[in-house]
Amino acid sequence: MTSEEPNRSLMASAPASSSRTKEDATSDTWKPQGYRFWLILASLCLIVFIATLDGSIIIIALPLISRELKASGNYIWIANSFQLAQTVIQPLCAQLCNIYGRRNPMLVSIAIFALGSGLAGGATTTSMMIAGRTVQGLGSGSILMLVELVICDLVPLRQRGTYLGIVMSGGAFGAVLGPVVGGALATTNWRWIFYMNLPICAVIFPAIAWLLRVQYTKEPTWARALTRIDWIGSFIFISSSCAIMLGLVFGGSEYPWSSWRVILPLVLGFFGGIGFFFYEGSTFCKEPSVPPRIFTNRTSVSGFYIIFISSVTLQWVCLFWPIYFQGVRWTSPLRSGINFIPFQVFLIVIAVVAGVLLTKYGLYRPLHFIGFSLGMLGTGLNTTLSRQTSTPVWVVYQAIYASGQALLTPTILPAILASLSEADVAAATGVYSFLRSFGWVWGLTIPGVIFDSRFDHSSSHISDAEIRHTLQNGGAYEAAGGEYVKSIPPVVQDQVVSTYVDALKIVWIVAIALNATGMLMVLVEKHIPLRQELDTTFGLDTKGEKGEVNTELARGDVDGTESK
Known part of the structure; x- marks a missing residue:
């Protein structure tokens, strides 16, 4: 398929679900129906919150956990095992959702996440902690993908930006609170960093089991279903x-x-x-599990690249703003986290605004273009940061870049799905989620290499050979925010700060270039009208509910629902 229009033959071959009420069917504008929709949305916000909270909460507590478990050099796997498992599971999970529906995989994902939390909280060895974090990552990755997929099932393409913005704002809020909550719990009992997920999962699990009853074509036997994987x-x-x-x-x-x-x-x-x-x-x-047809038009391919590169640059910027505060301004890790709150606030608020704009006007290309333009402007302004930069200035810098990212966050997935059939929603969402998580990994790696390399090159200006040797080969990154930089003799302090500033400037310059590639891909995108009707085989099963119209598959009967 080379056309940008969705593959109509695929849409015809898949049973279409009339998951709208009769009133909706005669209305040009879709509106959410019934209390279940809003309760499901609230549950999704909460589960995304804890899934993202768990990804960032360990940052502050990791040194303490490593010391208590005697992790030594294996400490890196306590953090990275979670990220690795979270990333690789998503396309497979997307295919399982096409086979087993949405509710059962979501329940299994929540249970896996809770199991991993219990293992990590009760860990007495490094191996047990790594195992627990890996299990947590499997659950978290599946949850994050499923949340977006469920939104796609419940909301027409034109309106998805609004609700994706709302749900993803819950994730951003979790990322904001993660380091703060982690720091607070680390001072009392770090095990509650993981144990606190258990009561939350205990509330969400029955809520999802009760609320998320959706239609799907059920295979006659488990053996038949397994052969489809x-x-x-x-x-x-x-x-x-x-x-x-x-x-x-x-x-x-x-x-x-x-x-x-x-x-x-x-x-x-x-x-x-x-x-x-x-x-x-x-x-x-x-x-x-990843049909090649989802890569056969320029709009979906552009969208996949945009989510990857925007995830790289988002992690990139989130990683090195704290280094600016700690290495240049010499604030504590906790204080640097507080200083970074404006970034997260603008990210949350503007993401909701972006979703509303997409719903109102149905235009995603202008939002993407402005988003990358603000990304280039924000990282460009960051090259002027110094120790003397005033608070209002660096807050504005954060706001500019965060606003650009927020315009992208809820609008990329609808753009990808615009040129694809509804039959490909799960597969495309799985690839989208994978590329987002994969981008986060690259966003941690590439800037770190650039920073270390540039710092080593510029460190010749540091007159003290011992200090220079300590800060080289990655030492500058590790020393930022610690007591070592504060103990440097005053005569050398300015030299160290200027070296940090120089290394960070190169990091920001490369980020400008990456944002520019994203802007070029926006030019490749094609405008496709966003579908305003909800046409899915996985709509809510409202059969028998008072005040709601029974839903039936277009073929005339329900082959299977998750409520059975």
Whole structure:
């Protein structure tokens, strides 16, 4: 398929669900119906909140946890095992949602997340902690993908931006509170960083079980359902993704980038990814987890690149604003987290505004173009940051970049889905979620390499050889915000600060270039009207509910619902 229009044959081949009421069917504007919709939305906001909170909460407490568990050099896996598991599971989870519906995978994901939280909270060894964090990551990644998929099932394409903005704002709020809550719990009992998820999951689990009853075509037997899973493709995908992420994690931290232990997994992962896409398009793969057809038009491909590069730059900026506060202004880690709150506030508020604008006007390309323009402007202004920069100035800088990112956050997925069939919503959402998480990993790795390299190059200006040696080879990043930089003799302090400023300037300059590539891809996008009707096989099952019209599949009967 080369046309930008959705594949109508696919839409015709999939049973369409008339999940709108009779009143909706005669109305030009879709409106949410019934109390269940709003309760589901509230539940999704809460589950996204704890899933994202758990990804950021450990940052402050990690040193304490590592010391108590005697993690030594394995501390890096306590954080990265979560990110790795969260990333690789999403395309497979998307396919499972097409086979088993939405509610059952969501319940399993919540249960897995709770299990991982219990294992991590009760960990007595480093291995047990890493296992718990890995299980948590599997649950978190599935939850984040499923939340967006459920929104796509409940809301027409034209209105999705508004509700995605609302739900993702809950995630941004969790990211804001993560370091603060983590710091507070670390001073009392770090195990409650993980244990606190258990009562929240205990509330959400029955709520989702009760509320999220949706239609789906049920296979006659579990054996038949299992044969539909893309086992070989999923194995190749997960293996190659893990290999790439292992190389990124090891590079520059455990081993030099030139080490075979870094190069080999990166190369294997790269060729594994190529092999995966060949397999998915071959006759051997009967039901691909990532159908090649979702990459056959310029709008979806542009959207996939935009979510990847925007995730890279978002993590990039979120990683190095604290380094500016700690390395240049010499604030504490906790204070730097507080200073970063304006960024998160603007991200939350403008994301909701962006969703409303998309719903009102149905235009995503202008929002994407303005978003990357503000991204370029914000990172460009960051190159002027110094120790003397006043508080109002750096708050404005944060607001500019955060507003640009917020215009992108709720509007990229609707743009991707505009040119695809509703039958491809789950697969496209799985790829979208994977690229977002994968972008976060690159957003942690690339700027770190650039910063360390530039700092080492500029550190020749530091007159004290011992201090220079301590801060080289990644030492500057680790020393930021610690007591070491504050103990540097006054005569050398200005030299160290200027070296931090110089290294950060290069980091911001490269971020400008990355935002520019995103802007170029916006020019490749094509405007496609966003569908205003809700046409899905996974609509809410309202059969028998008082005050609501029974929903039926277009084929005349319900093949399966999750309420049965």
